[in-house]
Amino acid sequence: MSPKQTALYNWHNEAGARIIEFAGFEMPVWYTSVNDEHRKVRETAGAFDLSHMGEFFFSGPEALERIQWLTSNNASKLKTGRAQYTLVTNEKGGIRDDVIVYHVDDDRWMMVVNAANVDKIRQHVIDRFSADVFEDRSDDITLVALQGRKASEILGKLISDDLTKYSPFSVIKTKFGDIPMTVARTGYTGEDGFELFVENDHALKLWEAVLETGGDEIAPIGLGARDTLRLEVCYSLYGNEIGEDSNPYAANLGWVVKLKKGDFLGRDAIVAMKEAPLAVKLAGLEVEPGPVPRHGMKVFSNGNEVGDVTSGCLSPMDGRRIALAYMPVELTEIGTKVQIGTDARKSGAKVVETPFYKRPYEPAIDK
Amino acid sequence: MDIKDNFHYSESHEWARLEGSEVLIGISDYAQEELGDVVYVELPDVGSKLGAGEECGMIDSAKTTSPLNSPVAGTVIRINDELADHPELVNKSPYDEGWMFALEPDNPGDIEQMMSAADYRKFVEESG
Numbered sequence: 180m181s182p183k184q185t186a187l188y189n190w191h192n193e194a195g196a197r198i199i200e201f202a203g204f205e206m207p208v209w210y211t212s213v214n215d216e217h218r219k220v221r222e223t224a225g226a227f228d229l230s231h232m233g234e235f236f237f238s239g240p241e242a243l244e245r246i247q248w249l250t251s252n253n254a255s256k257l258k259t260g261r262a263q264y265t266l267v268t269n270e271k272g273g274i275r276d277d278v279i280v281y282h283v284d285d286d287r288w289m290m291v292v293n294a295a296n297v298d299k300i301r302q303h304v305i306d307r308f309s310a311d312v313f314e315d316r317s318d319d320i321t322l323v324a325l326q327g328r329k330a331s332e333i334l335g336k337l338i339s340d341d342l343t344k345y346s347p348f349s350v351i352k353t354k355f356g357d358i359p360m361t362v363a364r365t366g367y368t369g370e371d372g373f374e375l376f377v378e379n380d381h382a383l384k385l386w387e388a389v390l391e392t393g394g395d396e397i398a399p400i401g402l403g404a405r406d407t408l409r410l411e412v413c414y415s416l417y418g419n420e421i422g423e424d425s426n427p428y429a430a431n432l433g434w435v436v437k438l439k440k441g442d443f444l445g446r447d448a449i450v451a452m453k454e455a456p457l458a459v460k461l462a463g464l465e466v467e468p469g470p471v472p473r474h475g476m477k478v479f480s481n482g483n484e485v486g487d488v489t490s491g492c493l494s495p496m497d498g499r500r501i502a503l504a505y506m507p508v509e510l511t512e513i514g515t516k517v518q519i520g521t522d523a524r525k526s527g528a529k530v531v532e533t534p535f536y537k538r539p540y541e542p543a544i545d546k
Numbered sequence: 547m548d549i550k551d552n553f554h555y556s557e558s559h560e561w562a563r564l565e566g567s568e569v570l571i572g573i574s575d576y577a578q579e580e581l582g583d584v585v586y587v588e589l590p591d592v593g594s595k596l597g598a599g600e601e602c603g604m605i606d607s608a609k610t611t612s613p614l615n616s617p618v619a620g621t622v623i624r625i626n627d628e629l630a631d632h633p634e635l636v637n638k639s640p641y642d643e644g645w646m647f648a649l650e651p652d653n654p655g656d657i658e659q660m661m662s663a664a665d666y667r668k669f670v671e672e673s674g
Contacts, residue, residue, distance in 0.1 A: 197582070213608035214583045403582065403609050471586055471606040492608065493585040 185230035186321050186382035196401060202294035204231040206402055213403035217495040220368055220408055224327030225400035226389050233297035233317035234376065235290045235304070242288050245308060246280055251427065251449070253440040257282040262348045262363050265435050266427060267300060272448030273423045276300050277415060279365055281350045291322070293417045321382035325389055326372030328540055333393045334373055338362065343545045355385060367405070369412030369534070371542035407492045411536035413463060413503065419474055419489045420461060420503060426452050429460045429505065459486060462511040463533035464502040464519065466491070469526040472502035472519055479518040479525055480510055488519055494535060501535045502528070547670070548575040550641050554657050555666035556617035561641065562657050569618055569657060572645040573605070573636065576670050581607040584636040589625040589647050596620060596649065598656065603646070605636070618656040620649035
């Protein structure tokens with residue numbers, strides 16, 4: 180099957196982006212440089228085309244109940260206009276996907292799923308309910324993420340809403356000119372920022388307006404920097420830190436598992452996971468100068484293989500070699516020394532505080 | 547994409563050129579564009595003996611790790627120490643300041659076995 184393209188593909192291509200195939204889409208991995216784009220988002224702002232991600236809508240009086248069965252967090256806490264990060268669980272308490280659920284209207288909910296999991300989650304829902312309980316609008320909707328400390332200033336020039344009234348995880352139904360747009364104060368970079376949802380017909384107009392309005396303070400950002408940005412703030416990447424066999428507690432995602440909310444898929448298995456002592460968990464490592472840590476490397480202690488590196492990079496902000504790894508819990512104390520690498524080639528590493536980066540400001544919100 | 551005349555090229559995108567009795571080696575402009583931001587380069591030890599095509603180092607970019615190969619056989623006589631602190635030279639100046647290591651070749655004629663600039667241009671266009 181030939182790869183799909185988002186509504187902004189031609190723009191990316193004409194801008195000279197390096198395009199790779201990711202999750203069945205031809206996507207920009209960088210426009211100029213991963214490191215420069217990363218810093219741009221941290222310093223001012225960046226715009227991401229994330230239209231490869233999936234948008235599922237659940238409507239009607241039973242929508243909430245279905246979302247509650249499918250996910251681990253407590254969606255009943257979400258008033259209209261609020262969103263939450265949550266996990267789609269499987270029968271054995273593992274993670275079928277990590278998603279954001281948005282309460283967009285009184286009886287209408289949107290679930291944004293990872294691009295690589297769109298088909299899997301669609302089938303997951305159909306198998307448990309039926310095809311007519313939800314709409315998969317993934318191919319119709321453009322998602323533009325506007326991220327960075329200047330994001331609210333830039334977006335404020337494009338819509339009439341007073342953004343200081345909307346805290347993180349707010350959802351607003353608004354208009355960009357005449358174009359209906361859903362705006363959420365969400366993102367995956369560790370910065371203040373927004374995700375903007377419009378119909379594909381309006382993608383180019385929105386994208387160009389965001390970039391033009393931001394001027395020198397914004398740049399288009401590819402998937403390469405999206406990965407390093409999320410890694411610096413230790414957000415999980417599906418397929419790296421989490422997957423069907425993951426224990427949410429070992430992945431440091433116990434905070435999105437709400438056992439008291441009632442039953443949900445895999446809950447019994449997750450209760451058992453919570454009661455059992457953890458053997459391994461995800462920890463942050465700083466690696467000594469040498470090869471850059473990568474997904475797939477092993478963790479060694481006293482010469483024995485004890486764990487797995489799930490993600491790694493050279494931090495574009497401070498030049499440290501940073502990694503996330505599953506390691507025996509007794510080795511995850513801050514300062515513990517281990518090695519990472521391959522059988523043939525190992526580098527020294529030590530457990531450090533996470534996240535690796537914290538934004539040095541608070542979003543401008545009237546509290 | 548800049549492909550320098552008078553340089554010789556390997557299928558794994560190293561370049562080599564004869565300078566006096568030594569062979570200087572680096573990676574092509576095409577290779578550095580494919581890799582993106584180079585953040586770390588590991589070079590062979592001075593004095594090590596390398597076979598033609600032998601893996602002798604690694605190049606880490608922001609996204610990925612790639613092997614560095616020696617396109618001809620010989621003994622490493624110098625390495626570019628500047629790359630330790632300035633790996634970005636590989637992106638900025640792949641044919642000059644971003645050179646990687648120098649060999650004393652076992653057979654100075656081996657370099658002629660590599661692709662010419664014209665052949666390499668064709669190779670890249672066909673593989674791209």
